[in-house]
Amino acid sequence: MTRSNQLSRYLVLAVLLLASVYFLAPVWWLLVSSTKTNTDLFTGNGFWFAKFALFGNVHQVFVQQGGIYWQWLANSALYAVGGAAVSTLIAALAGYALAKYSFRGREFTFNSVLAAVLVPQPLLAVPLYLMFSGVHLVNTYWAVLLPSMVSPFGVYLARIYAGASVPDELLEAGRIDGAGEFRIFATIALRIMSPALVTIFLFQFVAIWTNYLLPVLMLANDHLQPVTVGIVGWQAQRGIGPTAVPFNIVITAAAISAVPLVILFLSLQRFWRSGLVAGSSK
Amino acid sequence: MTTALHERTAGPARAAGARRTGRRRRRGRPVALFLAPFLIPFAAFYLAPIGYTLYQSLFRMHRSGLGLTAPTQVFVGLANYATALGDADFRGSLLRVLLIGLVQVPLMLLFALGLALLLDAKSTLFKRVFRLAFFLPYALPGVVGAIMWSYLVAPGLSPITTAAHHLGLHLNLTSDAMLAPTIGNMLTWGWTGYNMLIIYSALQAIPAELSEAATMDGCSAWGIAWRIKVPLVRPALVLTTVFSIIGTAQLYNEPAILHNVAPNLSSTYTPIYAAYDAVNADNFNAAATESVILALLAFVLSFGFLKLVQRKGAAL
Numbered sequence: 001m002t003r004s005n006q007l008s009r010y011l012v013l014a015v016l017l018l019a020s021v022y023f024l025a026p027v028w029w030l031l032v033s034s035t036k037t038n039t040d041l042f043t044g045n046g047f048w049f050a051k052f053a054l055f056g057n058v059h060q061v062f063v064q065q066g067g068i069y070w071q072w073l074a075n076s077a078l079y080a081v082g083g084a085a086v087s088t089l090i091a092a093l094a095g096y097a098l099a100k101y102s103f104r105g106r107e108f109t110f111n112s113v114l115a116a117v118l119v120p121q122p123l124l125a126v127p128l129y130l131m132f133s134g135v136h137l138v139n140t141y142w143a144v145l146l147p148s149m150v151s152p153f154g155v156y157l158a159r160i161y162a163g164a165s166v167p168d169e170l171l172e173a174g175r176i177d178g179a180g181e182f183r184i185f186a187t188i189a190l191r192i193m194s195p196a197l198v199t200i201f202l203f204q205f206v207a208i209w210t211n212y213l214l215p216v217l218m219l220a221n222d223h224l225q226p227v228t229v230g231i232v233g234w235q236a237q238r239g240i241g242p243t244a245v246p247f248n249i250v251i252t253a254a255a256i257s258a259v260p261l262v263i264l265f266l267s268l269q270r271f272w273r274s275g276l277v278a279g280s281s282k
Numbered sequence: 283m284t285t286a287l288h289e290r291t292a293g294p295a296r297a298a299g300a301r302r303t304g305r306r307r308r309r310g311r312p313v314a315l316f317l318a319p320f321l322i323p324f325a326a327f328y329l330a331p332i333g334y335t336l337y338q339s340l341f342r343m344h345r346s347g348l349g350l351t352a353p354t355q356v357f358v359g360l361a362n363y364a365t366a367l368g369d370a371d372f373r374g375s376l377l378r379v380l381l382i383g384l385v386q387v388p389l390m391l392l393f394a395l396g397l398a399l400l401l402d403a404k405s406t407l408f409k410r411v412f413r414l415a416f417f418l419p420y421a422l423p424g425v426v427g428a429i430m431w432s433y434l435v436a437p438g439l440s441p442i443t444t445a446a447h448h449l450g451l452h453l454n455l456t457s458d459a460m461l462a463p464t465i466g467n468m469l470t471w472g473w474t475g476y477n478m479l480i481i482y483s484a485l486q487a488i489p490a491e492l493s494e495a496a497t498m499d500g501c502s503a504w505g506i507a508w509r510i511k512v513p514l515v516r517p518a519l520v521l522t523t524v525f526s527i528i529g530t531a532q533l534y535n536e537p538a539i540l541h542n543v544a545p546n547l548s549s550t551y552t553p554i555y556a557a558y559d560a561v562n563a564d565n566f567n568a569a570a571t572e573s574v575i576l577a578l579l580a581f582v583l584s585f586g587f588l589k590l591v592q593r594k595g596a597a598l
Contacts, residue, residue, distance in 0.1 A: 005405070008503070009405050009406075009407070012400050012403065012405075012406055013406075013407055013408075015400060016397070016400055016401075016406070016408075016412050019393075019397055019412075019415075019416065020412060020415040020416070022471070023415055023416055023418060023419055023471065023474075023475065024415055024418065026419075026427075026430055026431065026434055026471065027418060027419075027422070027430075029430070029434060029441060030426075030430045033433075041439065042438065042439060045441075046440075046441025046444065047441060089319075090319040090320040090323070091320060093316045093317070093319055093320065094316060094317050094319070094320035094321070096316065097312075097313050097316035097317050098317075101312075101313045101316075103313050109317070109321070113324075116324070116328050118524075118528060118584070119328070119332070119577075120528055120529075120531055120532035120576075120577065120580060121532070122532040122534055122554050123335075123532065123554075123573050123576065123577050124327070124328065124331045124332070126335070126557055126558065126561055126569050126570070126573055127331035127332070127334045127335040127338070127570065127573070128327065128331050129561065130334065130338070130561075130566055130570075131330065131331060131334055146323065146326075146327060147327040149323055149327075150320070150323045150324050150327050150328060152324070152328070155320060181312035181316075182312065182315075185316070209423060210423035210424050210425065212424070212425050212535050213534055213535070213554075213558075217558070217561070228423060228425040228426075231425070231426075231429065232425055232429065232538075232539060232542075235429050235432070235539065235542050236542045238542060238543070247433065247439065250429065251429075251430075251433065254425075254426045254429045254430065255426075257423065257426060258421075258422045258423055258426045261421055261422065261423060262418075262421050262422070265417075265421040266414075266421075
């Protein structure tokens with residue numbers, strides 16, 4: 001390798017390292033801060049450890065306000081698992097039908113689904129709130145669960161994947177053997193589509209777990225809130241007053257709430273990458 | 283919903299006309315049953331809210347002077363639109379989002395493109411590690427990232443202003459003038475990795491022979507990047523731009539959470555924030571109107587951008 005090549009190689013490395021510092025330093029600060037006492041947060045080097053108080057902080061997060069953090073995590077899990085499971089199943093059904101049957105209105109249906117992918121979600125939250133308050137669904141689990149069950153992006157992905165990977169011959173063979181359409185779907189198509197289904201589930205799970213505007217509008221009762229709404233409620237107390245949640249507890253709570261997602265991302269890398277690639281090949 | 287089936291493959295096996303109609307009828311019903319579980323909630327939780335918003339934006343609640351009788355809803359045509367557009371706060375929020383988008387989106391996408399090109403270069407070391415590092419912010423919930431940044435810029439708590447202070451600089455990242463750059467930074471930090479991954483995936487799909495041939499012809503690494511790779515990942519760049527425009531239009535979490543450490547940030551800072559504020563003030567018609575205006579603006583901008591690049595693409 002020539003000298004200038006070697007030089008440019010180190011230059012590239014330096015640029016990438018600098019970018020990594022930009023992306024990682026804030027997360028490092030969050031982790032370091034979750035190990036500090038509230039007073040140590042305001043003194044000394046923000047990016048290095050002081051008195052190690054992580055276990056005390058974690059304990060405090062889970063007993064604060066009568067241990068409501070457990071409830072928030074459970075609520076988030078309920079919304080994310082329930083919403084993602086149902087939306088994945090109905091997206092698989094609809095995507096499969098759109099890919100494998102031809103019927104009048106097929107393209108129109110698919111184009112409406114595609115257009116819906118581009119509708120900014122927060123715009124739907126306000127009218128949904130108004131509609132749900134009319135039928136007394138506000139402040140119930142259903143207020144967040146029901147809208148979470150629809151994933152136009154999931155239908156898009158399921159259609160693309162079913163169209164590309166489920167062979168017509170296999171379906172035809174099933175029909176000749178006398179299997180019903182649902183049996184063919186459940187025993188043949190669903191199995192072939194399973195990688196796409198994991199991707200759809202993952203994306204919808206993340207979208208629901210990280211959603212903030214819809215649940216904050218719908219749920220005034222803090223026992224129904226997901227963890228995102230809960231910790232912003234703590235942050236909004238600004239650490240002022242004797243009953244306010246201290247900053248280090250808010251930081252620790254925020255860090256804990258990110259753990260399930262980071263684990264999910266790291267363990268299922270293959271699947272979220274395939275989802276992003278599908279999104280970009282439109 | 284129409285579910286008349288057309289046979290996809292006409293083979294000798296299904297020549298018999300009677301059998302064919304029987305099969306057609308039998309298979310028409312499954313299509314409806316396959317689609318209904320999605321289409322019914324889709325209509326209820328996607329289409330209905332859109333229709334309801336449009337409807338609400340044309341009405342106004344009239345309360346009698348004493349407020350003793352129930353308020354009545356009156357049709358006011360486009361009057362709500364005139365009110366919303368005449369409202370300096372709302373106009374300001376639209377302009378603010380437009381400005382943040384005009385500066386932040388190109389900067390972020392250039393950054394993402396640059397990182398993707400560097401990661402795609404053959405001789406780059408530790409690609410996997412870097413890719414993970416850049417993508418980590420996307421794996422954090424947006425709310426957690428926003429809370430984290432709110433403390434990272436909060437006066438008194440911010441390690442950034444402390445460091446600047448040691449250098450003799452007096453920095454206040456939550457002052458009125460710094461709010462927009464601070465929010466722009468939060469967005470850039472959160473979304474560069476996501477956009478980079480989309481562009482990177484497109485780069486990976488380019489056949490290696492193309493750059494090899496160009497190298498043989500004496501093309502430099504820069505030349506290959508600009509003349510071959512960037513034009514080939516154009517669809518990915520268009521897509522990330524459209525997604526970013528839509529994302530900027532719906533800006534809400536970051537300013538709302540930043541507000542908790544920066545009380546000077548107004549509750550009409552972005553259009554969604556303004557609409558949410560109108561809901562809290564029980565003015566649903568104003569909230570609906572502002573939502574429609576914002577949706578139209580996002581649609582015109584993203585669609586206009588698509589048309590623009592399409593025309594340019596055709597001319598090339």
